[in-house]
Amino acid sequence: MRGQMTHLDTDVLAEFRAGLITGRRGARITAHLGGCERCTALDGQLAGVRSLLASVPAPTLPDSVAQRLDTVLAAEVAQRNAAGRAAARGEAAPTDQAERAGGDGTRESSAPRRPGGNRGFRLLALRVLAPAAAVVVLAAGGYGLTRINLGSSTGSAASSTAGGAARTGPSAAAGAESAGHVHAPAAGPSKAAAVPRGIARAGFSLVTGQRNLTRANLAQQVRAELLVPPSARRTQTPPQRLSGCVTKLADGHTLELVESVRFEGRPATLVVARTGAEDTAWIAAPDCSATYRHVLATVTLPSGISGP
């Protein structure tokens, strides 16, 4: 047959070049290529396809997607930490009473994607409710809240907003799917019963203050800030970076106060959260974010001093 071989099929040639055809058949192909211009040209084109594909630059991760991933990851970390603390305390679930009242209390389940389960993305301490959801949308770079939901659904391109249906979860992403963490159901706006003290129902409004805090006696100064009545505070929507920073710092705890301040004369943000038996206050630097925990000072306060 040598020398009488018909022209090579593209698939055959591709398989040959991929190393799938060896032995006598491979030798015949090699011999044929040595004497056939047409098949040699085809061979060159196949090599050209590989070169062409290799020359295409890798796409760059868009900033919006990067920010969205950061936000989701920060929430995952907060969720895990909260779950860990709840487990350490022997509690049933890292949820507040309002959420328990509204949901089924599921914490870990063997059914990670229960249709209609409406498991939402929870910025734990931020109590993701309608006004706060707008913040999340901003933080996620334009994706609706449903785009960063981690709960279950059937994966439609839903565009509902706060408290709406969850988008698809991390489904069968892992090769060997096993039961994973399942988020406790998100509280819907109508389930908002427990309002964290010191924080507007928006969950995460940034109090715009002008106080200059100092490292010395910081606890006393924070205490004074916590005692300012809400009616005397001016608030605004927090910038995107700050949302991530606060999520990271609060780490699943109930927020007491987020206030723009000055610290030792320089711009900073005061973040106070109820961390169990005490409150913790952080002075976050302006560049603190979901991925960069830049804290200038931390102080703990006995719980209860920030009462209404």
Next chain:
Amino acid sequence: MPDEGAPADHELLRRHVAGDADAFGELFRRHRDRLWAVALRTVCDPDEAADALQDAMVSAFRRAADFRGESAVTTWLHRIVVNASLDRLRRRAARPAVSTGDEQAFEALVAQDGDPARTSDTKLDVDAALRLLPPQQRAALVLVDMLGFSVADTAAILDTSPGTVKSRCARARARLLPHLAHLQGNRSTGQSVSPAQGGDTA
């Protein structure tokens, strides 16, 4: 790649499993550009790719303890991203607007996306042509030919044999050839070659 002195991938994963709140973020950020490329090239849609990458990230975060160290951490991460991407495609397949890989769909895509002023000819045509491929072939081709993974690593990522990877890549290259040959500067020859023909027509 991590900076010199930075913790290795497996160390970051170990720390994450041990409760370190920052370790997974550092690990994922280290690789996410490349993981994005895998997701985008596999699903051929930025929104779907973003969803797939997010799914994969969350899945990896939660299932890190399942990592047994039988492969590199990067291989494990890529496998999760590919699976998430293919999972997205499977769901999308239930919807009618998906290219099923036929010639008509290809022509429609070219007609729709073929504005050469928007980007380079090469990229545009490669993107459009990639959609012609069945997802499994596309995933293999993207990993080997576009992202430079070895056949062995690709087999590990796709959880299949090296032979299957070679076969998928070969078929994918053959299928793309008539649509991409013109980009190699020999348009007339390339367009005349049919991957389905037996080849003895000269």
